[in-house]
Amino acid sequence: MIYFDKVSKIYPNTKALEDVTFTVESGEFVSIVxxxxxxxxxxxxxxxxxxxxxxxxxxxxxxxxxxxxxxxIPKLRRRIGSVFQDFxxxxxxxxxxxxxxxxxxxxxxxxxxxSDAPHALEIVGLGNKFWSFPxxxxxGERQRIAIARAIINQPDLLIADEPTGNLDPITASEIIxxxxxxxxxxxxxxxxxxxxxxxxxxxxxxxxxxxxRIIRDDxxxxxxx
Amino acid sequence: xxxxxxxxxxxxxxxxFWRNGLVSFASVLAMTVTLSVVxxxxxxxxxxxxxxNEVKSKVDISISFKVDTSLDNIDDLKEDLSFLPEVKExxxxxxxxxxxxxxxxxxDNEILMQSLNEVGNPFGARLNILAVxxxxxxxxxxxxxxxxxxxxGGQQIxxxxxxxxxxxxxxxxxxxxxKKISFGISFVLALLAILVVFNTISLAIYTSREEISxxxxxxxxxxxxxxxxxxxGVIAGILSSFISLAILYPATIWVRDxxxxxxxxxxxxxxxxxxxxxxxxxxxxxxxxxxxxxxFWATRRYAKI
Numbered sequence: 001m002i003y004f005d006k007v008s009k010i011y012p013n014t015k016a017l018e019d020v021t022f023t024v025e026s027g028e029f030v031s032i033v034x035x036x037x038x039x040x041x042x043x044x045x046x047x048x049x050x051x052x053x054x055x056x057x058x059x060x061x062x063x064x065x066x067x068x069x070x071x072x073i074p075k076l077r078r079r080i081g082s083v084f085q086d087f088x089x090x091x092x093x094x095x096x097x098x099x100x101x102x103x104x105x106x107x108x109x110x111x112x113x114x115s116d117a118p119h120a121l122e123i124v125g126l127g128n129k130f131w132s133f134p135x136x137x138x139x140g141e142r143q144r145i146a147i148a149r150a151i152i153n154q155p156d157l158l159i160a161d162e163p164t165g166n167l168d169p170i171t172a173s174e175i176i177x178x179x180x181x182x183x184x185x186x187x188x189x190x191x192x193x194x195x196x197x198x199x200x201x202x203x204x205x206x207x208x209x210x211x212x213r214i215i216r217d218d219x220x221x222x223x224x225x
Numbered sequence: 226x227x228x229x230x231x232x233x234x235x236x237x238x239x240x241x242f243w244r245n246g247l248v249s250f251a252s253v254l255a256m257t258v259t260l261s262v263v264x265x266x267x268x269x270x271x272x273x274x275x276x277x278n279e280v281k282s283k284v285d286i287s288i289s290f291k292v293d294t295s296l297d298n299i300d301d302l303k304e305d306l307s308f309l310p311e312v313k314e315x316x317x318x319x320x321x322x323x324x325x326x327x328x329x330x331x332x333d334n335e336i337l338m339q340s341l342n343e344v345g346n347p348f349g350a351r352l353n354i355l356a357v358x359x360x361x362x363x364x365x366x367x368x369x370x371x372x373x374x375x376x377x378g379g380q381q382i383x384x385x386x387x388x389x390x391x392x393x394x395x396x397x398x399x400x401x402x403x404k405k406i407s408f409g410i411s412f413v414l415a416l417l418a419i420l421v422v423f424n425t426i427s428l429a430i431y432t433s434r435e436e437i438s439x440x441x442x443x444x445x446x447x448x449x450x451x452x453x454x455x456x457x458g459v460i461a462g463i464l465s466s467f468i469s470l471a472i473l474y475p476a477t478i479w480v481r482d483x484x485x486x487x488x489x490x491x492x493x494x495x496x497x498x499x500x501x502x503x504x505x506x507x508x509x510x511x512x513x514x515x516x517x518x519x520x521f522w523a524t525r526r527y528a529k530i
Contacts, residue, residue: 078444
């Protein structure tokens with residue numbers, strides 16, 4: 001589904017990615033580990049077409065992401081759900097409104113919004129928090145809204161950039177369980193994290209990135225840096 | 226999906242415009258000043274042009290004949306002139322009616338009247354010629370000069386040929402200059418209005434940066450992200466054009482009253498009312514264009530997908 005072909009990204013004075021090549025198959029759950037600044041976020045930005053490689057190519061199925069026209073980038077992004085460490089929720093909108101806003105932006109009808117948004121909140125265990133603002137919720141609850149938002153448009157791929165970075169271990173574990181469930185129903189998941197326990201509990205494929213290079217690609221969920 | 230998005234874009238645009246309160250007000254103010262000046266200059270220029278046309282229509286060539294010129298000679302010239310395509314109308318005034326006109330005009334001047342009684346009728350007959358177009362007066366004058374030139378076989382019957390070409394030319398130059406100045410002023414004001422609206426929209430984009438970031442993430446189209454800001458600019462343009470139209474009406478009354486003592490007053494009011502549709506379209510389209518230019522510029526710069 002995702003194919004990085006000898007991708008390098010060079011910023012002035014910094015080499016963020018160097019000759020990165022890997023493939024993520026449809027339905028896989030892949031974790032990417034590495035120190036801060038190793039290039040994990042740059043890698044995800046490439047998938048979201050937020051950044052362009054200095055050399056090499058990135059494919060989403062047969063689509064060369066960085067050859068997609070500006071007009072078609074939104075179509076690509078509609079196939080990807082994203083979750084971030086800082087949640088990126090709209091603070092002056094309630095949980096329900098955050099989801100409704102996302103669905104509206106993706107062009108969903110009012111009927112779909114009123115039927116699907118409550119359902120998505122129930123799936124992530126926030127059935128009783130529809131009308132709560134993010135500031136009234138815990139970190140774990142906010143991240144659940146972010147996950148609900150990421151899956152509401154039924155993406156093919158879910159990317160999560162350090163989603164448990166701001167959470168306590170128990171909440172982090174609960175969040176990872178949600179990702180597992182999402183993956184079980186067929187959505188490909190790419191997760192970046194620092195958390196060794198999470199990697200070990202996932203027992204899945206782990207890509208280790210260091211100074212912009214993929215230094216290890218383990219199928220058995222090891223966290224070795 | 227297109228109609229759903231369009232509906233939402235309009236809704237968000239109107240809501241944003243309303244929420245931005247004072248900043249939107251600044252945009253409307255800047256655009257209103259610009260459009261009012263544009264409208265005012267348009268009125269002034271058109272008024273001057275119509276005044277010029279009126280003057281042009283009254284300008285004619287006047288041929289004064291020598292006192293002893295026979296009626297036959299005058300008739301011959303009149304006939305020759307009537308074949309010219311440039312000539313619209315020829316009016317004959319006899320020596321007697323010239324004298325009568327003069328007497329009527331100066332009836333209060335006793336000395337002049339007494340002198341006239343002693344001298345008799347010093348006036349020759351006169352032909353007043355109206356051209357199809359004022360620019361053709363030169364052609365007609367040249368024709369008359371040739372016809373009455375003894376060297377070319379004509380008879381020297383003309384005492385004087387006069388016409389008000391200089392007045393027309395001066396008026397024409399005045400209007401041309403005023404049009405250039407008006408265009409310059411309008412252009413500078415339009416630029417200022419665009420800058421103000423640009424800043425307003427940029428500020429709106431800045432305050433909506435979180436929403437824009439989320440919209441980008443979830444794959445909102447370019448049209449969906451930028452549309453509301455463009456609508457904001459267009460609303461400012463439309464509102465300003467209506468306000469300007471409303472301001473221009475009392476302004477024309479004020480100008481009429483102010484100039485009442487000069488040449489019978491500049492009656493812009495009737496001109497404004499007669500040309501309301503035209504003025505409305507000009508201000509409306511100018512307002513929308515200014516709003517569109519400013520908002521496209523701002524979204525292109527700050528609301529990137």
